[in-house]
Amino acid sequence: MLKNLEQLILSGNFKEAEALYHEMDFQQFDDEIIVSAYDNRNILYYTFLHYLLMKEESAKLHNLAFTLFVHALTPIEGAxxxxxxxxxxxxxxxxxxxxxxxxxxxxxxxxxxxxxxxxxxxxxxxxxxxxxxxxxxxxxxxxxxxxxxx
Structure with missing residues (x-):
């Protein structure tokens, strides 16, 4: 599932990635986002989280965005x-x-x-x-x- 979610996000196919997100356990989703972001160091992971937050804001998604910035995306100015x-x-x-x-x-x-x-x-x-x-x-x-x- 990791490669599929990763491919969907990196290709900008957020609707399909969102459908996959809704099928997954949140902890699994969290883990996969962080691992993929470490591997790719791509801002699209945050863009996808922002997309989800605009649809359904939650503390869990904000915490995942926090983790993304303090770990995988720290090299980005303003992280x-x-x-x-x-x-x-x-x-x-x-x-x-x-x-x-x-x-x-x-x-x-x-x-x-x-x-x-x-x-x-x-x-x-x-x-x-x-x-x-x-x-x-x-x-x-x-x-x-x-x-x-x-």
Missing amino acids: YHSALYHAQRAIELTNEQDVGDLENLLFIYGVPDQVVSDEIALETCHKILALEPSNEIAKSLLKKLLRRKK
Whole structure:
């Protein structure tokens, strides 16, 4: 199925790729998009995700777009800024109640482009800890941020 989805996307045949997407388990789709994008480093994978998002916006699709930008498409100028947009939309769509979505924001806090401010990172740590008090990622970053403020 990987080659078929890959061929459909790379040929711009989004309607057929969409039909295949609806037949697949989302995790399988996610995995195939990421693997194919790593292999090809082609912006058409994002264009296809954008096509799907315009039809049916979901936190899952925004998270996949986020992953695409922070892993497979990082060489593209503005990739981290695009990832930030998708992280923020996923957070909005889940009403700031999904720890994984909030952690994505903390992940890109640490990238060289500094697309997330210290203030947003601090606020995000507090939101995560309110939902999951034992979250080690948020606790560790919170300590670093508080030391910086002193």
